[in-house]
Amino acid sequence: MTFSFDLKATDGKARTGLISTPRGEIRTPAFMPVGTAATVKAMLPESVAETGADILLGNTYHLMLRPTAERIDRLGGLHKFMNWERPILTDSGGFQVMSLADLRKLTERGVTFKSHIDGSKHEITPERSMEIQRLLGSDIVMCFDECPALPADRDRIAESMRLSMRWAQRSRDAFGDRPGHALFGIQQGGLEEDFRAESAEALRAIGFDGYAVGGLAVGEGQAAMFGCLDFAADQLPEDKPRYLMGVGKPDDIVGAVARGIDMMDCVLPSRSGRTGQVFTRRGVVNIKNARHADDPRPLDEDCRCLACRSYSRAYLHHVFRSQEIISSMLLTWHNLTYYQDLMQQMRKAIAAGRFDAWQTAFHTSRAQGDL
Ligand SMILES: Nc1ccc2nc(N)nc(O)c2c1
Numbered sequence: 001m002t003f004s005f006d007l008k009a010t011d012g013k014a015r016t017g018l019i020s021t022p023r024g025e026i027r028t029p030a031f032m033p034v035g036t037a038a039t040v041k042a043m044l045p046e047s048v049a050e051t052g053a054d055i056l057l058g059n060t061y062h063l064m065l066r067p068t069a070e071r072i073d074r075l076g077g078l079h080k081f082m083n084w085e086r087p088i089l090t091d092s093g094g095f096q097v098m099s100l101a102d103l104r105k106l107t108e109r110g111v112t113f114k115s116h117i118d119g120s121k122h123e124i125t126p127e128r129s130m131e132i133q134r135l136l137g138s139d140i141v142m143c144f145d146e147c148p149a150l151p152a153d154r155d156r157i158a159e160s161m162r163l164s165m166r167w168a169q170r171s172r173d174a175f176g177d178r179p180g181h182a183l184f185g186i187q188q189g190g191l192e193e194d195f196r197a198e199s200a201e202a203l204r205a206i207g208f209d210g211y212a213v214g215g216l217a218v219g220e221g222q223a224a225m226f227g228c229l230d231f232a233a234d235q236l237p238e239d240k241p242r243y244l245m246g247v248g249k250p251d252d253i254v255g256a257v258a259r260g261i262d263m264m265d266c267v268l269p270s271r272s273g274r275t276g277q278v279f280t281r282r283g284v285v286n287i288k289n290a291r292h293a294d295d296p297r298p299l300d301e302d303c304r305c306l307a308c309r310s311y312s313r314a315y316l317h318h319v320f321r322s323q324e325i326i327s328s329m330l331l332t333w334h335n336l337t338y339y340q341d342l343m344q345q346m347r348k349a350i351a352a353g354r355f356d357a358w359q360t361a362f363h364t365s366r367a368q369g370d371l
Pocket residue numbers: 091092093094095142145146147186213214215216217218245246247
């Protein structure tokens with residue numbers, strides 16, 4: 001069984017399709033919950049599956065530090081270790097090193113750094129990143145890249161992008177031939193159309209199973225991100241999955257799908273669940289707010305999740321205020337269900353050729369008050 005992408009329908013730039021892997025199919029557009037340290041925080045794998053997620057994301061950086069990729073390999077790989085037998089995509093580590101580690105040193109070879117956990121010294125190179133992701137057993141492996149901190153001048157962005165393209169070749173060479181496993185390239189180039197084109201051409205020449213838009217969702221803001229996506233998505237091969245990394249809020253996701261993106265991941269729904277931020281069809285509800293204290297209604301009457309079927313806003317307000325563990329569980333469960341339902345609605349709308357009408361209704365429903 002190999003890795004393949006079947007484009008089912010398009011509606012404008014929006015696409016819907018199916019990624020087939022030996023561990024299962026991924027309906028696109030797809031949202032990947034983030035399972036950084038071999039767990040989607042506050043969720044059981046069974047509840048992640050119930051939200052409708054076909055695939056989740058793991059992180060090379062975190063897992064190489066603790067419990068180490070070698071230990072996970074000895075224990076049968078990441079799927080067995082975390083009891084998630086569906087597809088897993090792992091990020092390659094470079095981005096997390098730059099945002100989390102101490103004393104980082106970047107050279108042509110790779111990055112050396114000190115662990116943010118215990119201060120131990122480590123190195124990631126394209127070759128080491130491929131080895132770690134192989135030991136983890138992930139189904140979709142990301143190239144080792146460098147994501148420049150914005151704002152940055154054009155020379156810095158070009159230099160960083162060209163380093164990432166040399167690392168993409170090394171990643172491809174080190175990945176080898178692994179039927180049923182996919183390697184995705186990552187486009188860089190900041191917000192510059194010419195650098196993004198150069199990066200896309202370099203990746204296409206190397207050849208990947210999928211192509212990510214990296215270097216965005218780094219503080220540029222939605223307008224700049226959409227402006228970049230207006231050209232960057234089209235620069236990538238149209239017959240392979242396009243993955244926008246680290247995105248985002250619900251309206252970011254809708255706008256990215258409208259610009260030709262097929263896959264996304266973000267900590268927002270799970271992290272927000274732990275801080276009392278709840279996503280609904282009419283916008284964000286802050287369950288901490290006193291006005292929910294006596295409200296017998298569910299978070300969202302239209303939602304199928306456990307929290308909305310069995311608990312009132314009053315209860316969720318109480319357990320959040322009391323910092324009870326069930327609060328994180330139920331709010332994360334709801335938020336991830338909301339995100340998956342959003343993806344399902346978009347897949348159906350694109351397949352039916354009514355994505356524009358759906359988008360209009362999505363934006364209109366969020367304008368209403370009384371959340
Ligand atoms: N916003 C993001 C999030 C994750 C990323 N991961 C990699 N490997 N590269 C990027 O540019 C990312 C950007």
